[in-house]
Amino acid sequence: MQIGVLDIRINNPLRKEWKKRNDRKKLRNRLHRVHGKKQAFHSKERFKKIESFSPPTILSVRKNPEATIKFFNNILEKVKKINIMHTEIQTYVIHIEMQCVMEITEDALMYLLTIAKNSRLRAKKKTILWRINSPTDKKAKEYLQNSGFIIFFEQHQSIDTIECVDNMNITHGTNVDTEVMKKVCDFVKEKSNESVSTKFLYKMLTELMSNTTQHAYTNSNITFFHSWYIFLEKHENIMRVTFMDNGLGIPNTIRKKNTEKILKICGIMSEHKLVFSALKGEFRSETKNKNRGKGLPEIYEPSLNGNIKDLTIISNKAFYSEKNGQDLKNSLNGTMFYWKIECMKGENNEN
Amino acid sequence: MKINIAKDYTETPGGRTRKEGKFSGEDFRENILLNKCLNAIDTEEKIEVDLDGGYGYGSSFLEEVFGGLIRRLFDEQIATDKIKNLKDRIIVKSDEEPALIKQVYTYMEDAMAEKSQYEK
Numbered sequence: 001m002q003i004g005v006l007d008i009r010i011n012n013p014l015r016k017e018w019k020k021r022n023d024r025k026k027l028r029n030r031l032h033r034v035h036g037k038k039q040a041f042h043s044k045e046r047f048k049k050i051e052s053f054s055p056p057t058i059l060s061v062r063k064n065p066e067a068t069i070k071f072f073n074n075i076l077e078k079v080k081k082i083n084i085m086h087t088e089i090q091t092y093v094i095h096i097e098m099q100c101v102m103e104i105t106e107d108a109l110m111y112l113l114t115i116a117k118n119s120r121l122r123a124k125k126k127t128i129l130w131r132i133n134s135p136t137d138k139k140a141k142e143y144l145q146n147s148g149f150i151i152f153f154e155q156h157q158s159i160d161t162i163e164c165v166d167n168m169n170i171t172h173g174t175n176v177d178t179e180v181m182k183k184v185c186d187f188v189k190e191k192s193n194e195s196v197s198t199k200f201l202y203k204m205l206t207e208l209m210s211n212t213t214q215h216a217y218t219n220s221n222i223t224f225f226h227s228w229y230i231f232l233e234k235h236e237n238i239m240r241v242t243f244m245d246n247g248l249g250i251p252n253t254i255r256k257k258n259t260e261k262i263l264k265i266c267g268i269m270s271e272h273k274l275v276f277s278a279l280k281g282e283f284r285s286e287t288k289n290k291n292r293g294k295g296l297p298e299i300y301e302p303s304l305n306g307n308i309k310d311l312t313i314i315s316n317k318a319f320y321s322e323k324n325g326q327d328l329k330n331s332l333n334g335t336m337f338y339w340k341i342e343c344m345k346g347e348n349n350e351n
Numbered sequence: 352m353k354i355n356i357a358k359d360y361t362e363t364p365g366g367r368t369r370k371e372g373k374f375s376g377e378d379f380r381e382n383i384l385l386n387k388c389l390n391a392i393d394t395e396e397k398i399e400v401d402l403d404g405g406y407g408y409g410s411s412f413l414e415e416v417f418g419g420l421i422r423r424l425f426d427e428q429i430a431t432d433k434i435k436n437l438k439d440r441i442i443v444k445s446d447e448e449p450a451l452i453k454q455v456y457t458y459m460e461d462a463m464a465e466k467s468q469y470e471k
Contacts, residue, residue: 175372178363185406199407199448206409210366294410 048091051078055096060105062312062338065319069330072111076333079119082128091127094119101135104143106231107314107338110244113170114334116153118224118246167191167234172227176209184230191234192343200302201341205230205243207295208337212245215253224333239341246334249316250296254278271318272325279313279320299337308339352387352396357404359383367411376415384420391440392433400455402445413451414458417441421462431467438463 009015053075056067075094082092096112119128130153134141144150148164162170169187173180184205185198212228224246231242247253251271281297303311303322312321315335317328356364360383365374384400391398402408424434438459445451 176366176375177372178361178365178374182363182406202407203409206364206366206407207411210371210409210411213366213371294414298410 048093050093050095052095052097053078055098055101057100057102059098059101059108060103061107061111061314061332061336062321063103063105065314065328065332066330068108068111069328069332072108072115073330073333076115079115079128083119091129093129093131095131096133098133098135098140098144101140102137104135104140106147106233106240106242107244107336109144109147109149110229110231110242110336111332113149113152114224114227114229114244114246117227169232170229172229173209174226174228175213176206180230181205181209184232187232188239188341188343191239192341196239196341196343200305200307201241204299204302204308207298208243211295212247215247234343237343239343241337241339241341243337244334249318249332249335250275250278250313251316251318271316271327272320275313275315275318275320276325303339308341310338310340312336312338352391353399353401354383354387355401355404357401362405364405364408364412366409367415376412376419379412380416380419380423384416385423388420388424388437388441389427392429392437395436395440397440397442399442399444402443402451402455403447408448408451410454413455417443417455418458418462421459422466425466435463 053071055071056064058064059068059071061068075096078094116130119130132144132150132153134144134150146165147168148162148170152162164170169184171180171183181202185202188196188198188201209228212226226247228243228245231240231244233240251269251274254274278296279300281294300311302308310322312319313335314320314328314332316331319326319328354360356379360379361374363374364376364379365372367375368377369375387398390396421434421438424437425431441459443452443455
């Protein structure tokens with residue numbers, strides 16, 4: 001008797017409808033638990049928007065600063081807008097169409113990395129996904145693959161998990177991290193077959209990290225997280241080093257004379273001259289203590305001694321290199337230092 | 352009295368202050384150098400600080416250690432003559448980077464001049 005009643009219930013179309021609804025509800029709850037947020041259940045396509053960006057053919061901050069910085073600033077502007085927009089779209093895909101790119105340098109990858117990292121951390125209510133397609137140019141494609149950036153963007157990994165090839169190294173941190181400095185020096189020594197004395201490099205890194213910790217980030221700077229990034233690459237007999245932070249920039253943080261302050265307000269202050277003045281050791285410390293302001297001259301010194309080559313500094317609109325200095329039209333968000341170390345076997349780079 | 356920073360403290364010195372991270376100049380001065388210097392004021396002993404063996408020294412680390420030491424002794428209300436006397440008994444050794452020796456003495460001289468001026 002009871003079995004018959006159950007059969008009737010199971011075959012009941014109303015029950016079937018209820019069962020279907022209930023199963024869907026269970027699935028939805030399961031997805032909520034897995035992803036930890038409600039939007040995971042919604043149809044992704046309906047709530048996804050793709051924003052495409054085309055980089056310049058030479059994607060390099062030091063070789064093609066104006067176009068490259070402008071390109072990255074456009075992305076940054078979009079990321080900022082996405083985070084404050086009130087729309088039902090929950091997922092944004094930033095697609096970088098790299099097909100046309102003929103040359104990529106490490107500094108451009110660093111800047112892209114910092115933008116991507118910060119967009120992921122800042123976007124609490126919305127999801128920003130990054131897509132990069134490979135360039136058609138063989139060299140550029142190989143470079144991008146070797147750096148591990150394609151996988152980093154596709155799989156949305158953290159910076160610590162970037163797997164680049166053996167002759168590259170990417171690292172980041174917040175304070176004056178002696179462990180990282182040691183690792184960087186050991187990497188340079190290993191790749192140069194111990195031909196390079198790294199004492200000057202250790203000094204430079206100490207001052208760069210110290211400057212970032214003390215001056216680069218203040219409470220008013222909320223676009224980027226407090227961090228610095230180092231990219232090392234051994235290419236033939238050259239070690240390329242890029243150090244970057246997304247802080248306020250040297251022109252904004254060094255002490256300025258009253259006339260310079262006025263010129264800056266009027267927008268006619270030459271930023272690269274300010275940077276050069278700080279490199280030369282003119283009293284520019286923000287702290288106004290006489291025992292300070294030695295960091296930038298310490299970074300500049302190995303360039304004068306010949307321990308490093310091609311020192312290039314880009315900070316906000318200031319562009320300083322050994323060959324020339326100029327003010328850019330587009331402003332970099334932060335400061336980037338680039339230099340080369342020659343790793344010839346048997347060469348003595350001691351001070 | 353001999354102090355070898357690489358052996359007695361760290362091979363990887365950091366930045367200026369403790370806030371900046373591990374193995375800072377401030378930390379070395381407060382934990383190691385200051386006590387030895389305070390003892391040496393009475394004993395009139397020489398202090399040899401050996402900079403060899405480490406990965407390298409940032410100027411901020413050295414300034415905070417040696418310039419900071421002079422400022423700290425003035426803050427401890429130690430007589431200017433005694434501080435000057437102690438400064439002359441600090442011997443800095445650096446075979447690997449001889450340029451650091453002059454740098455360190457300049458930091459101490461500058462701190463001394465600044466504090467003496469302030470005291471007057």
